Amino acid sequence: MENKTEQSITQLRPFSGNLARISGTDEESPNNLIISGYRLRRYRCSKLLAVLCGLCLTTLLLLGVIAIILAFTVFQVSDPSLTMNAVFFRDIHLSDDRPTERPLLLNATVVADISVRNPNAAAFQFGESVTEFYMKDRVVGSGRGAGLRVAAKRIVRMNVSALVVTEPGVSVSVLDDRRIVRIRSRTEVEGKVSVLGVFKRAVGVKMVCNLSFDSNRTVEVAGSRDCVSDIK
Template identity: 30%
Template sequence: MSPPQSPNSSRDQVRPLAPSSHRIHVENEEGINYTSTSTSSTELAKKRRRRRCIKCCGCCGVTTIIAGIVILILALTVFKVKEPKIWINSIKFEGLSALTSSSNLQTNVNITVTADISIKNPNAVSFKFKAATATLIYSDRVIADALVPPGSARARRTFRMIIKVTIMAEKLVGIPRLTSDLVKGELPISMSTNINGKVNLGLFKKNVRIRMNCNMVVDLQSQDVKDMNCERKVSL
């Protein structure tokens, strides 16, 4: 039997050593004492909060990275701005009979030019463009201007428009090469236009500029266009 303990020694054993922790003494059969100290509830709560913050920050970081990857993929595929295309389907001249010869040139006659132009929008969103000007040039001189109305080419659709230009025959008088061209029966004319617009992708807008210059030769007798060559340039 173990010897009886004094009251004083019993009070010393149950007296707390510190306000934030307590000790548990275990004596095994060999008489060796083991002491275990537990962490205070305040420190445990801090550790839990720290773990929750780390998990929350990690989830936010992963979500941000995934969202950035998705936006990058969409920007390089679906929402990548593609170049709109423009071309002339047909162009007709009326009133060229007044230019059969230089001797009977009638300066009060109007020459009407009708151009059928198409703009193809290959993007997944619409392409809206502002009003522009189509210019007819003969021998490096502007002989007529036509207003290209504003419009919108829907997503993956082709926008078609008809442009009419009126040329006053009196503007051709005084051009040095006119006489020789009338003798040949052919009139070399060029047509140029610049179209400015935007492709709205929701998060951002992309400015698009389309420039087209077409050189052609007009037969004065048949009033048909031949040898038309167009150069196009798109700036994003």
């Protein structure tokens, strides 16, 4: 009886070994290896993608911080300002040979020394400027200044010349008997501020001046001025 049992066990052992070998063969089959390699590559790609997304997000945040800083510093564009440093009147002729009921007639050359200040951290480029002279709200002369480029935080000066001639319909404003003539001027400058050569903003400024000069000095006289500069 015992011999039969041992024979049965002996016969079953090879069968168990075959099962183990079959099982091991299934785990190391080509299909399983391909699936394991695919999962590994997928894991590595996911990890790399997460790292790249983190780098992109960090870069965007850094660019946003830089943009905010520049917006409050370099990109904060301010309007330029104008200043009339001096004004001269030459070849002055104020007519006296007229009936008392007719107004005085004025003929003179005006030369204005005007400064343009750029307060920005970027260059300011403006085109041809215009300066008009008024008497009794009527234009009696105008002059033009050449377009210029003003570097960052710099000031440029320009001279504007104009011939002022009044017509019979325009009365010349004279103060008392001292023959002090009063006249008003208006200067306009328009241009663009370019930041890094990419960002551009149109800016402009105007200046209104009340001028007066002594018409007794016919060759040349420096006029007094009272100016107000304003943003257009």
